[in-house]
Amino acid sequence: MIAQVRSELARYLRTETFGGALLLIAAAGALIWVNSPWGASYTTMIDTKLAIPALHLDLTLADWTKDGLLAIFFFVAGLELKRELVVGELADRKRAALPIVAAFGGVLMPALIALGVGWGVDGMDRGWAIPVATDIAFALAVLAMTGSRIPASARVFLLSLAVVDDLIAIILIAVLFTTTVKMVWLLVAALCFALWSLGQWKRLGSPFLYIPLALVAWYALHEAGIHPTLAGVILGLLTRVRPDPEEDEHCVPAAKLEHFFQPISAAVCVPLFALFASGVTLDGKVFSQLFTNRMALAIVLGLLVGKTVGIFGFGWLAVRLGIAQKPDDLGYRDMFALSVLGAIGFTVSLLVAELALADVGDGSAVELAKAAVLLTSLAASLAGSALLLRRGRAHQARRDERALQISE
Template identity: 60%
Template sequence: MILLAATAVALVWANSPLGEIYRTVRDFHLGPHFLHLNLSIGDWAKDGLLALFFFVAGLELKRELVVGELSRFKQAVLPVVAAIGGMIVPALVALGIAWGTPGIDRGWAIPVATDIAFALGVLALTGSNLPSSARVFLLSLAVVDDLGAILVIAVLFTSHFNLIAAAVAAAALALYAWLQHRRVRTAWLYVPLAAVTWIAVHTAGIHATIAGVALGLLTRVRPDSGEEETPAIRLEHRLQPWSAAVAVPLFALFAAGIELDAKSLTDVFTTALPLAVLIGLVVGKTVGILGASALAVASGIAERPRGTGWRDLVGLSLLGGVGFTVSLLISELALTGEASERAKAAVLLASAIASLGGAGLLIHRNKVHAARED
């Protein structure tokens, strides 16, 4: 709800008579020039605040890989295969539609992402009677999907590489891992160390959100004897509210403020690149996730989630097209100027279509499951 409110505020503000103030605030630079830290407020939201979001995603991914659903092969195969299909097919759809269009060499990556928070939020609102395996499937799929998006960001959007800064980042990450191994718990060490890691990764030329993921993956998730909460669980509980209520909405506030009028909305459907993003998210994601799942089950390498039917999986696959946060981020990284604005408009439209379509299907399936229970 907060994320939607921030998006609505951004769109209204950017398209109101106060739109110039919005753009002035978003583009205002602050921070020292040293280590390339003189960034616009929009870039601070994109590079800084989203690092917190990706740190929480890294914690969740580490927990799923070590002690959660992705730690057991049989349970892990289907969402992993579905996520891979949900990344490859949208990329191919985007490339097929916009082949030869300026910007598609990087823009193909925009529809590969799924927004964990948004997709699970829609499922929570519409699928209360669906089996718990449906939520586990969507969560696992979105986590693997985000890992793929993170790898794309790391590989595709590293514009320059500073070897010394990269070495500092590696040393800081190694120290963090050693402190976790030694069971050190004080925030007085970890907070400065996280800041050093973020600055070093940013200075190295790698997108700074990778620092958040790396730190999350190095956090301990197995409990010691007599330990009530592992560091990963404790940090997830403490930071998730800040990520969901502050970091992601502020990013959306400065990323979603695009100028929308009849022409810009028409351009989404008449210009190759934004149309490729729109169809890639809505159609490519659904076909990729559902098709890969069907192939995996038919080949015998995976099993359908217990109690979850194929019609349920259609609705869940549609929710995979809710790219939102990560797709907006990749739009900003991949494109500039008017092309970026059109792509972000396509992301917003696609996310709305996917969330409404998925919600409609899941509301119907929710009634079916409720009737069966009765």
């Protein structure tokens, strides 16, 4: 069982690494496109309507990426979290406590800093949530490229942290950006979730049951006034991950669904969202506002300072108080480097920026917030990479020293 879990984790990391590379390419492409002479065509593309009149859905292509494609991304995150909690590294209470407590710290501290810096600024009543999320694909891609020589437990810590972090973020999205709830549609969604859970309990495996339930649940939450990506998380958490006594691990519903949807999420959903969300006009005015505008400063400091201090500080405190157990091969300096990577916001931060600031002013607030997220995520990735390379050299030196002692 342990070997199987490690194999699944390795496959997940490989796919996320590939997806992270595509994400970077898509984001860079959007920035180049919108700041080129053909920038108007980018705006035309993201504002193109793709309506379904029969369902009263009148969404732009950009809306479909953040409401539809990201639901698949969060479904995979929900599956991964459920697997880790039930049969993975987080099944042990004390081992699970470390990334979970660190994730809560990585949400609380950025929110407090953003609120403190941006208090009273138009849009910050909900904009404080922009810096609370860590981007799974982006962070794991950076870790894979620069942290190959640090212990495998570091990857498990970062993955678990990011999944819990994003789960908290999507709950915040559901709470903060729901104005009026239509109870009838909410009950329809709840019924879909109950039927999904019943199907798992009864060991039903037909996609003709689950695909309609997933689509109806997504649509019901959309119509209820709740951000529909929450459907993905809930369905992932309701999916069975523990095999029956004579059942092969590969045949468990969560394993099959993750095997199918993970490449789609990493190679299609997240890069397309990045392409549609990262088109920010970068000029001298934007760069100057990053260091003078209080909202931009709230996001920058919330991510860089809040994430690093929150993740590392809460994790260190949990270990010192005996609440959590740190892997033997994971040092505090390793944790600090990973905490810096936690400041990579990107996907969910861009989503929250669009939701929180859509009605603020003429739209410039959204563009400025996105620029702050993009540039801060870049800074965090560079700083985290430098720290990981240094830690990798330290770990390699210890391995070489032990090998020399054994040979002697």
